[in-house]
Amino acid sequence: MSANHDIDTLIDMMAKLPGLGPRSARRAVLHLIRKRELRMTPLAQMMQTVAANARECANCGNIGNAETCDICADAARADGTICVVEDVADLWAMERAAVFKGRYHVLGGTLSALDQVGPEELRIPQLIGRIAVEDITEVILALGATVDGQTTAHYIADHLDGRVRLTSLAQGVPIGGELDYLDDGTITAALTARKVL
Amino acid sequence: MSANHDIDTLIDMMAKLPGLGPRSARRAVLHLIRKRELRMTPLAQMMQTVAANARECANCGNIGNAETCDICADAARADGTICVVEDVADLWAMERAAVFKGRYHVLGGTLSALDQVGPEELRIPQLIGRIAVEDITEVILALGATVDGQTTAHYIADHLDGRVRLTSLAQGVPIGGELDYLDDGTITAALTARKVL
Numbered sequence: 001m002s003a004n005h006d007i008d009t010l011i012d013m014m015a016k017l018p019g020l021g022p023r024s025a026r027r028a029v030l031h032l033i034r035k036r037e038l039r040m041t042p043l044a045q046m047m048q049t050v051a052a053n054a055r056e057c058a059n060c061g062n063i064g065n066a067e068t069c070d071i072c073a074d075a076a077r078a079d080g081t082i083c084v085v086e087d088v089a090d091l092w093a094m095e096r097a098a099v100f101k102g103r104y105h106v107l108g109g110t111l112s113a114l115d116q117v118g119p120e121e122l123r124i125p126q127l128i129g130r131i132a133v134e135d136i137t138e139v140i141l142a143l144g145a146t147v148d149g150q151t152t153a154h155y156i157a158d159h160l161d162g163r164v165r166l167t168s169l170a171q172g173v174p175i176g177g178e179l180d181y182l183d184d185g186t187i188t189a190a191l192t193a194r195k196v197l
Numbered sequence: 198m199s200a201n202h203d204i205d206t207l208i209d210m211m212a213k214l215p216g217l218g219p220r221s222a223r224r225a226v227l228h229l230i231r232k233r234e235l236r237m238t239p240l241a242q243m244m245q246t247v248a249a250n251a252r253e254c255a256n257c258g259n260i261g262n263a264e265t266c267d268i269c270a271d272a273a274r275a276d277g278t279i280c281v282v283e284d285v286a287d288l289w290a291m292e293r294a295a296v297f298k299g300r301y302h303v304l305g306g307t308l309s310a311l312d313q314v315g316p317e318e319l320r321i322p323q324l325i326g327r328i329a330v331e332d333i334t335e336v337i338l339a340l341g342a343t344v345d346g347q348t349t350a351h352y353i354a355d356h357l358d359g360r361v362r363l364t365s366l367a368q369g370v371p372i373g374g375e376l377d378y379l380d381d382g383t384i385t386a387a388l389t390a391r392k393v394l
């Protein structure tokens with residue numbers, strides 16, 4: 001549409017990124033072309049660098065630059081506690097909260113009969129292996145409060161039966177949440193898990 | 198937040214693109230890292246190619262790979278008619294409609310007292326120059342129906358006084374538009390410019 005094959009190809013590539021469509025891809029590419037020395041070249045170079053260096057941590061599944069990721073290699077972090085997350089994005093979200101100081105294990109998804117994702121497709125065997133080898137005292141299941149997330153949590157709970165302390169994130173009213181806007185399930189969960197003040 | 202400096206830098210760069218924020222940038226980068234050979238490397242390479250080759254057409258202001266853009270160089274396109282647009286994005290939108298077969302002139306913005314954009318900041322002198330040199334019979338002002346767009350249209354009209362036929366895009370009900378959802382200005386414009394059936 002730009003009467004230029006390379007620019008069209010670039011727009012098509014950008015439009016395939018999650019969260020972008022043809023229109024926002026055109027805007028982004030036009031913006032980059034306008035600032036090609038200041039923005040486009042450095043962005044392309046950084047993309048090349050990350051593409052060349054990024055790799056999955058062999059231990060936890062996080063993304064890093066080495067065989068073992070920064071978190072697994074960090075001696076300052078508490079051993080003994082593993083926080084199990086579905087995805088690297090969830091690990092990043094936990095790190096932004098900056099409240100958890102233990103180790104992570106990224107499953108790479110959730111069990112899903114519909115999508116034919118079984119335990120072997122996820123990093124569940126590796127998790128069970130880590131619990132056997134590392135000196136783990138607590139496994140925190142930080143999985144999504146979805147059907148698939150909870151199925152996965154139950155599956156892991158069944159396979160760890162009593163070997164470690166198993167916990168999951170609390171469910172309830174989110175901070176800043178107004179009751180009027182919450183769904184029935186959340187209100188039920190919050191009421192069931194009510195606390196004595 | 199990803200405990201990896203390069204990935205964080207890449208996310209920050211992506212988050213600065215129009216239409217993307219920190220959250221969508223993280224999603225996009227994670228998606229790219231997962232498909233780094235299939236998606237990320239080709240995208241980075243295409244970005245480098247475009248950054249190295251893209252340039253503004255000296256004649257019309259469109260973006261192309263050469264001193265003169267593909268549209269200006271295309272002998273099959275009708276000389277004699279220039280469609281004046283604010284921006285390259287508008288030129289692309291006109292080309293997608295595939296109805297206009299003449300030449301273009303990209304102003305690079307609109308006159309704006311507030312942003313201190315005067316005629317010299319835009320490509321208005323070049324437009325007047327082209328009308329003097331090229332054999333132009335009609336100038337179509339395809340500028341936005343905004344205050345700044347219309348101010349710019351009036352300014353150009355004043356400076357071309359009768360030298361060429363000057364037209365502007367029709368204003369009215371957009372195709373698929375429902376009256377109930379249209380603003381008063383559009384309804385007024387559509388009623389004023391009503392046609393005999």
